[in-house]
Amino acid sequence: NAGVMQNPRHLVRRRGQEARLRCSPMKGHSHVYWYRQLPEEGLKFMVYLQKENIIDESGMPKERFSAEFPKEGPSILRIQQVVRGDSAAYFCASSRLDGADSPLHFGNGTRLTVT
């Protein structure tokens, strides 16, 4: 009964490189969410996706960040031309249904360090 799987756990990138973060939701879950936790801050919502559709990306920075959840395969959070301020823990969550009665289950995150 695997939970939400994220990889890699740790990712180091130099400024200007691209970062790709992967998330496989729990079995039977078709709703995926990405959150970011900056150092010493709480988790903040970034984007909500269902299969092949972006439902809400209001928490995503307008530039350099994109997310997808293809029909086959994991959800991908992509950060182009990373900067030091992108250093953070990125958490993916999934839920079986939408609605306030369906819990979000989180993975253990990818810790991105930009040097």
Next chain:
Amino acid sequence: DAKTTQPTSMDCAEGRAANLPCNHSTISGNEYVYWYRQIHSQGPQYIIHGLKNNETNEMASLIITEDRKSSTLILPHATLRDTAVYYCIVRALSNDYKLSFGAGTTVTVRA
């Protein structure tokens, strides 16, 4: 969205029950109370949620007052592995996936 207020920190003795309070006096009638915890270097772990009735699962119990303005999470027999930051979250009906993680309560279980 309804705000929550939790104590900053609390200590608990191993093997004893831990009672974590949360105030949510502006909660609306159809908003759920959720509890998560985050152990250092891990992602938030879902614990339990409820609407009006008390709830119990294998991890904890959730007691919601009749007026729904406050709740208590009960860890029946705290272990050292329960040391974590505990978040009480009111989940709004609109944009209900935008969970608001505040400062939470840092719970330290001592042997």
